[in-house]
Amino acid sequence: MPNHSLPNSSVSLAKDHFPSDFVWGVATSAFQIEGAAKLDGKGPSIWDEFCQIPKAISDGSNGDVACDHYHLLETDLDLIEQLNVDAYRFSISWPRVRPTGAGQWNEAGLAFYDRLFDGLLKRGIKPYVTLNHWDLPAALQHQGGWANRETVERFVEYAQLIHARFGDRIASLVTHNEPWVMATLGNELGIFAPGMKDRAIAAQASHHLLLSHGLAVRALRAAGAAYPLGIALNLSPMHAVTASAEDHAKARLEDGKLLRWYMDPLFKKSYPADVWSHLGADAPTVLQGDLDLIAAPIDFLGINYYSRTIISAEQPWDAKSNGKPVTDMGWEIYPAGLTELLVRIHQDYQVPTMFVTENGAAFKDQLINNRIHDLERTDYLKQHLLAIHAAMQQGVNMGGYLVWSLLDNFEWACGYEKRFGIVHVDYQTQRRTLKDSALWYQDFLRHSSKEHS
Template identity: 50%
Template sequence: MMPEQDTLAHKFPAKFVWGVATSAYQIEGAANEGGRAPSIWDTFSHTPGKILDQSNGDVACDHYHRYVEDVEHIANLGLDAYRFSVSWSRVQPDGCGEWNEEGMAFYARLIEALTQKNIRAHMTLYHWDLPQALQEQGGWLNRDTAVHFARYAQEMAARFGDQLASIATHNEPWCTANLGYGNGQFAPGVVDPVAALQVSHHLLLSHGLAIQAMRKQNKSAKLGIVLNQWTADPATDSEEDRAAAAWEYARSVQWFMDPIFRGHYPELALAKIDRSRFIVAPEDMQTIQQPIDFLGINYYFRAYVSTETPPRLPEAKLGITDMGWEIYPEGLSRLLIGIHQEYKDLGLPPIYITENGMAVADQLEGEQIHDSRRIDYMQRHFQEVAKAIEAGVDIRGFFYWSLLDNFEWNSGYLRRFGLIYVDYVSQRRIWKDSAIWFKGFVQQFQHWRSSTKGTSTSREPT
């Protein structure tokens, strides 16, 4: 039995930040407006056979034109913060060279609209949509892309850094590397696992270069990175399964954490790669190991590792999401506590849960969407975050994924993660039951916060 809404709300620190998240290509639309140039996702989604429903992000949620309405929804939810990403090719069409002032003006308007509603803006610089012009020069396999990215980061920080709560360099570089270059599931659609390793290094290098470049701007925004992470659980207690689970954790979580906090890649993962095609310059690891102000963690599922053929599958006691992912809330607290224990003495900064959410096959019934499973999912994951905080993990906020139903990458419009239902034909926004529940939860939290003696009620994250 889950705790009552108000009891659960009281388990979080008074300055805890509640927000929602989106990304540019998934919601903005206006693909050919305002000086925007194509990204790799424009190219990929327009390639036959790449998207399950043969759709694309040309219009998506039309957020480019409807951002005022969408900000109003965030405000009406009573949330502290909004995490969004910038379309690199909207502000710098070629990924290098001239800036597109019309694109910059869009993000200036968005940030101003958020500020007017007392909603803190959290910007992500890269959520998988590389300018196509840079892809034609080799994309993330080209080391020069890391340099271009740092210049882009410097410009965005210079322009907006004092208006933002935070700037994240990358969202889920694991996906960029492994799904974009390893198995070709995502843009740019390359199938070369060895190339994926080099891409992961260039992504981390670009992160380090970007942090350096943004620090020099001396702006108030906190700087960090967002990583998707999971526990890796052996299916059995066999030596083979335990070894495979340890390797899975090393090649996924530690592969990105260790360079940032230890200055090297995990030896367990390095032992299994072809180093002849994995090029690391002598100074690279020092560049990557930049102090950061926050770490964003995205959590959706655990890795359940079986060496048997066919592999054993998890029992999935709480069922699976519409993405086919096991619902495993306790993996979140275990992950957070494990990360804290492993990296707390290595410069681990405060943590934000920057994404967590559930795809449901939502059905519109009149003007309502009854998504009780999503509400249960949210309650259970909030409880696990509270458990990690009680265990001593410094967690400062939670961003639900996502504000809106949207273009869900290679699933097109077939999967719905949003708190708000989007009718893609009319572009109507309709609150789901989960949105109503979340608003009530945040109200309970804010009421408790304001009634706690001696506690600041500011929305300013620490």
């Protein structure tokens, strides 16, 4: 099993050890924080419907109110400004701006994002937009969802409208966040919305997500988009638990399903042969020209990194029971995997600038005397910044780092039980409290190494 050791987080690392144009930010997504699920003309998303399925969400909760960001927008914008960040990555709720995914646009929903864009720019913060962070309009799911090729056309229309309305204020745009999650967790394993359990549907959905990305990139460029365009993938090194041929073969296949299945079409105009063979009759229908469309040149690749994955051919490998440090999600804390991942992508693919578009950790925070001493989270962030710096020293071109997440929020199938925020949210009162990790990040972004010395 590889052991890519990193310096201890006590090693001094300052903002000015990174390039002057390196972008620092925080990230959220619409469904996880906005609330206002049925207000001002918003239509239901697949997550609104998924939350109604008994036991689908571990604490029985939903996103109806979440962090009530829809009503507390100015408060949250002031919070972001306090952190000294350059950029705020947020997603636009497709069903808020086009309730059924087709037909009429919702002016009230668009007006909310007008306020968000203008509020960020007024505070000197760059709007980093994600078009699709999993909340597909439910009406489109009822017509087949991402397995239906017509959804691709609806997504391109959506991208064009967002550009027409906000293009003069967008600083950067991600088409899809983590298509693997939508395809595999949502359509094959059924543990995320829309709750399907069909591998063939999942494979077709993955292809259509990639196709819609490529077509949206082309449409936005044709419309004159001058801001950088990219996609964000959740990626993880796959390490075999032993040196056995069986473990290595399984690790190679899992790497193909998570990384190469998405990276190869984006950058090599092909799907990996081993995964295609593994899918057999469940492989997607790919029309002539699709792979050329998917590989439309992008300006950056977003990488969402949380941990590595240990692969065993015999039984699932659990980090905690094997004595590894873990987060509250049970995910191993393994920052060296980020260095390994970034260097590997740099070597294997012709990728332009990479951004870490999500990185963070859930821990069991305790609010004591209006403070949250989340040393573990602060250390996690420090270690992963060291990991990025190590990759850059090996020639990897990195454009920025966005902490996940700004706020504690609705953590999908975990409901409100897991807290990723650097800002604590009391869900009863909606009071926000900066955790020590937020105060550390604020200080880190304020000072140079000379000031620290």
